[in-house]
Structures are given as C-alpha cells and as structure tokens.
Amino acid sequence: ETGVTQTPRHLVMGMTNKKSLKCEQHLGHNAMYWYKQSAKKPLELMFVYNFKEQTENNSVPSRFSPECPNSSHLFLHLHTLQPEDSALYLCASSQDESNQPQHFGDGTRLSIL
Amino acid sequence: AQSVTQPDIHITVSEGASLELRCNYSYGATPYLFWYVQSPGQGLQLLLKYFSGDTLVQGIKGFEAEFKRSQSSFNLRKPSVHWSDAAEYFCAVVPSGTTGKLIFGQGTTLQVKP
Numbered sequence: 001e002t003g004v005t006q007t008p009r010h011l012v013m014g015m016t017n018k019k020s021l022k023c024e025q026h027l028g029h030n031a032m033y034w035y036k037q038s039a040k041k042p043l044e045l046m047f048v049y050n051f052k053e054q055t056e057n058n059s060v061p062s063r064f065s066p067e068c069p070n071s072s073h074l075f076l077h078l079h080t081l082q083p084e085d086s087a088l089y090l091c092a093s094s095q096d097e098s099n100q101p102q103h104f105g106d107g108t109r110l111s112i113l
Numbered sequence: 114a115q116s117v118t119q120p121d122i123h124i125t126v127s128e129g130a131s132l133e134l135r136c137n138y139s140y141g142a143t144p145y146l147f148w149y150v151q152s153p154g155q156g157l158q159l160l161l162k163y164f165s166g167d168t169l170v171q172g173i174k175g176f177e178a179e180f181k182r183s184q185s186s187f188n189l190r191k192p193s194v195h196w197s198d199a200a201e202y203f204c205a206v207v208p209s210g211t212t213g214k215l216i217f218g219q220g221t222t223l224q225v226k227p
Contacts, residue, residue, distance in 0.1 A: 004156070006156075031213060033213065033215075040219075041219075042117075042216075042217045042218060042219050042220070043157075043203070043205075043215075043217040045214060045215060045216075048213045048214075050212075050213065055212075055213065056213065056214065090156055090157065092157075092215075094213070097212040097213035098212045098213075100145055100147075100162070100164075100207055100213075100215075101147055101159050101162050102159075102215055103159065104149075104156035104157040104158070105156050106154070106155050106156040107155075107156050
C-alpha cells in the first residue's frame with residue numbers, strides 16, 4: 001500500500017476513444033504529478049499540480065488533458081491518442097512541490113489499438 | 114546538457130554477493146538525489162534520499178548510497194543481495210533551484226542468480 005492509488009490498472013482503447021485515468025492519494029499531500037514511462041526511455045514528467053494549480057506542463061500534446069479538482073485527486077483525460085502513447089502512466093504525490101520526495105502509485109498500463 | 118546517467122543498463126549478480134549501482138549527474142549545484150526501485154507491474158518505491166549532511170545515507174531493504182561531490186556521483190550499494198532484490202533501479206534528481214522536477218536516469222535492471 002503506497003498511499004497513492006491509480007485506476008484502472010490496465011486500459012485498452014482505440015485511437016478515437018475518450019477515457020480518463022484516475023489518481024487518488026491518501027497522504028495529505030498538496031502536490032501531484034503525472035509521469036509517462038515508455039519502454040527503453042527514462043520516465044518523463046508530464047504535469048505538476050501544486051495546491052490544485054498546474055505549475056508544469058512539459059510540452060505534453062493537447063490530447064492529454066489533466067484535471068486536479070482537489071489536492072487528493074488527479075485525472076488524466078485522454079482523447080484521440082496515438083499508438084506511441086501506449087505506456088505506463090504513473091501518478092505521484094509529495095508534501096508540496098518544494099517538499100520531496102515523491103510517492104508513486106502502481107500506474108495504469110495503457111495500450112492504444 | 115544536464116542529465117542523470119546510469120551507465121549500466123543490466124547487471125547480474127549472484128545471491129549473497131555485494132552490489133553497486135552507479136549514478137552520475139551533470140548539474141552544477143548539488144541537487145536532491147534519490148534512488149527508487151520498481152518491481153514488475155508495480156510503481157516506484159523510494160529506497161533512499163539525500164538532501165544535505167552526511168554523505169552516506171541509509172535506506173530501506175538494507176540499501177545505502179554515498180554522495181561524492183567531487184565525482185558528481187550517488188552510487189547505490191548493498192552488501193549482500195537477495196533474490197527478491199531483482200528489479201529495476203532508478204536514480205533521480207531534483208536539480209537545485211527547481212521544484213518538483215524529478216529527472217530520472219534510464220534505469221538499471223538487476224538480475225540475481227541463485
């Protein structure tokens with residue numbers, strides 16, 4: 001139990017579908033993060049939210065749309081994805097953006113058909 | 114370019130042998146330094162961290178790491194490896210003066226022989 005829960009654990013979708021990934025943290029943290037982990041590439045930071053405000057968008061394509069309704073929940077809305085978007089998407093949280101370390105969830109394995 | 118380098122992509126050690134995983138960074142000022150471990154199908158678990166102070170840090174599962182400023186290194190060590198240590202290990206940094214930007218190395222896959 002990491003304190004960071006991601007659902008679903010696995011997702012298969014077509015390129016024209018719309019789906020959402022969910023992340024919930026039970027650690028009382030105020031910063032939340034989305035990362036992409038592709039095979040044979042380092043983990044890539046996608047988005048950072050600090051006290052519900054987006055503070056980092058690492059040049060992520062607009063087909064990925066994050067939402068942070070409160071400090072405990074983070075969503076990643078997906079639409080019109082490409083095959084190269086197939087990857088493990090990891091959510092993390094920390095006390096706040098200045099206060100590390102980050103605690104990770106188990107990820108959502110996304111496959112685009 | 115600023116980066117985190119893990120020179121070894123794969124390492125195989127025998128159970129009971131000692132282990133050292135290398136990590137080098139190329140940032141001017143000392144960043145915050147971390148080691149994470151990822152078992153198959155799971156997320157990343159923090160093993161240990163270095164912010165300042167004593168350059169030898171102890172972590173969970175019997176791991177330790179030593180920060181060497183002169184070598185820009187933060188190598189992970191374990192005196193005696195167990196079969197359950199087989200996993201992928203990631204070195205990561207938060208560069209000085211930034212917040213929240215955790216930069217990862219490419220990872221080292223550890224295989225443990227019986």
